[in-house]
Amino acid sequence: MEVSACADCGHLFLPPGPCCPRCWSRRLAARAVSGNGRVWSFATYRRTYHPAMPAPYVVALVELDEGPRLISNVVGCAPEDVAIDMPVRVRFEEVGEFTLPRFEPLSGGGRS
Amino acid sequence: MSRRAVIAGVGHTAFGKFPDRTAWDLEAEAAAAAVADAGLRPADVDGLLTDPGAVQGILDGITPHFLRLGAQLGLDPTYTGSEILGGAGSVAIVERAALAVEAGLCEACLCVYGDSALSGADAYGYGRGDEAAFGFFGAAGLHALAARRHMHRYGTRPEHLGEVAVAARAYAARVPHAQKRGALGMDEYLASDPIVEPLRRLDCCLVSDGAAAVVVTTAERAAGSRRPAIPILGHAQAHSLSTYASPDHFDALPASRSGPEAFGRAGVAPADVDVALLYDCFTIVVLLQLEDYGFCEKGEAGPFVEGGRIGPGGSLPVNTSGGLLAEGYGGGMLHVIEAVRQLRGDAGDRQVADAEVALVSGHGLGMNTHATLVLGV
Numbered sequence: 001m002e003v004s005a006c007a008d009c010g011h012l013f014l015p016p017g018p019c020c021p022r023c024w025s026r027r028l029a030a031r032a033v034s035g036n037g038r039v040w041s042f043a044t045y046r047r048t049y050h051p052a053m054p055a056p057y058v059v060a061l062v063e064l065d066e067g068p069r070l071i072s073n074v075v076g077c078a079p080e081d082v083a084i085d086m087p088v089r090v091r092f093e094e095v096g097e098f099t100l101p102r103f104e105p106l107s108g109g110g111r112s
Numbered sequence: 113m114s115r116r117a118v119i120a121g122v123g124h125t126a127f128g129k130f131p132d133r134t135a136w137d138l139e140a141e142a143a144a145a146a147v148a149d150a151g152l153r154p155a156d157v158d159g160l161l162t163d164p165g166a167v168q169g170i171l172d173g174i175t176p177h178f179l180r181l182g183a184q185l186g187l188d189p190t191y192t193g194s195e196i197l198g199g200a201g202s203v204a205i206v207e208r209a210a211l212a213v214e215a216g217l218c219e220a221c222l223c224v225y226g227d228s229a230l231s232g233a234d235a236y237g238y239g240r241g242d243e244a245a246f247g248f249f250g251a252a253g254l255h256a257l258a259a260r261r262h263m264h265r266y267g268t269r270p271e272h273l274g275e276v277a278v279a280a281r282a283y284a285a286r287v288p289h290a291q292k293r294g295a296l297g298m299d300e301y302l303a304s305d306p307i308v309e310p311l312r313r314l315d316c317c318l319v320s321d322g323a324a325a326v327v328v329t330t331a332e333r334a335a336g337s338r339r340p341a342i343p344i345l346g347h348a349q350a351h352s353l354s355t356y357a358s359p360d361h362f363d364a365l366p367a368s369r370s371g372p373e374a375f376g377r378a379g380v381a382p383a384d385v386d387v388a389l390l391y392d393c394f395t396i397v398v399l400l401q402l403e404d405y406g407f408c409e410k411g412e413a414g415p416f417v418e419g420g421r422i423g424p425g426g427s428l429p430v431n432t433s434g435g436l437l438a439e440g441y442g443g444g445m446l447h448v449i450e451a452v453r454q455l456r457g458d459a460g461d462r463q464v465a466d467a468e469v470a471l472v473s474g475h476g477l478g479m480n481t482h483a484t485l486v487l488g489v
Contacts, residue, residue, distance in 0.1 A: 041264070
C-alpha cells in the first residue's frame, strides 16, 4: 500500500492531491506503508443505498499506523465484531475495473 | 450605531411536500412575506443573497441562482450572490448580509433559502467521489461516524440522542406550521429503524419543500417599522475543509472556533443564552454543539440533555420550533426566524420567558462548514 509523501516536509497524506496539504510543496512522491492501522470510527449501514453495496456493511474511517486516515470498509468479520481501535490490515479487492483497499481484522487470518 | 445590522422582517412558506409548486414559487412567497413583515416595499430591497438547497443547486446552466431569483423578483441590487455551504448556508448569508449592511454596501438585504427537496431528485443518497466506492453514501453515514466515536469516547447512549428527537417533537406540537406535530416518546424513538448505526430513522432530519427569508437592514432604517427589529450582536464562521485529517473533524466541530468568536463579538457568554437554535440535521450534531459552544464540558452532552433539559420547560430551550427534525427542513433559515420570533416575544405557547439572547448555528456539508449568529435585544 502506498500513500502520498511530501519530499520537503515529510508529511504523509491521503487522498493524493496536487500539493502537500501542510506546506503546499509540489515535490511529492508515493511512499510504501505497512497497510496496518486501526479503526478510528465506523458506521454500520442497515439500509441499502445502492444495489452494489447490499446492507449490512461497515464503512470505517481507518487510521494507518503511519498517520493518514482513509474511508474504507471493514470486511472479513461480522459487523457486530467491529470496534473502535480494532487493529486492521489492508487487503486489496478487485471490484469491476477498480482495485479497492479494504481492511480486515489484523488477527483475522490474512486472507489477502 | 445606526449602521448596526438588524433583522427587520421574517417570512416563510408552509413546509412539507408540494409537488405542484416550484422552488421559485416558494421563494417568491417567502421573500414577499419577509419584506412585508419588515414594513418595506420591493423597491426598498437593494441586496439579495440566496442559499439554494442541495436539490435546486446553485447553477442552472450558466445562470446562478441569485440572478434567476432576482430577475423573477424584479430586483436591481447593489449587492448580491449565492452561497453553497450546505446547512451553514442560510446562517452564513445572514452573516454576510450583516457585514454588507454594516459596511454600507446595501441598505436592505433580502436573504432567501428555498428548495423542493422532497419533491425533487434524491440528492440525499449522494456519495462523495471515491468514497462512494466503499458504500459511503449520504450525510447519515458521516454523522454516524461522529456518533459512534462520541459514544465510544464518552459513553454517550442512544437515549441521549433520543432526548434531542423527543424534545424537537414536543416543541413542534406547539408550532402550527410544523411538518411533524405528533408527540414522540423515548420508547418509540428507541424502536425506530436503524439506518446507519448508531443512527436510527428518528435521528435524521426531515426532507421538505419550502422556503424561508429574512430582511437584514440597519437599525436606523428599521426604526419606523411596526415590527420589532432584532439586532445581530455577533457572528462568525469557521470551516474544516481538510476533512479527516483535521483535528476538529468529529472530535470537535468548527463551532468550537466560530462559537467563541461570535460570543466575543456579541459580548455574551454561553450562560447568557436564553434560547439556542442549533442546526439539527442529525441528533448527534446537537450534542456536539452543546459541547463545542461551551454549554457543557467536552463529552458531557449526553448527561447534560437528560431529563428533558433542552425540551419544553427545561433549563436550556433548544430548537423551540422543532428544528429540522420536526418543524421542517429550512436550510437553517427557520432557525434564524425562530430566534427572531422568540426575541420579539412572538412564539406563542412555546415562548421562552424573558428571552433576550439567542444563539443560531448552521452546520453543513457533512462536518465541514459552520456559521454562528448571536441575536439579542
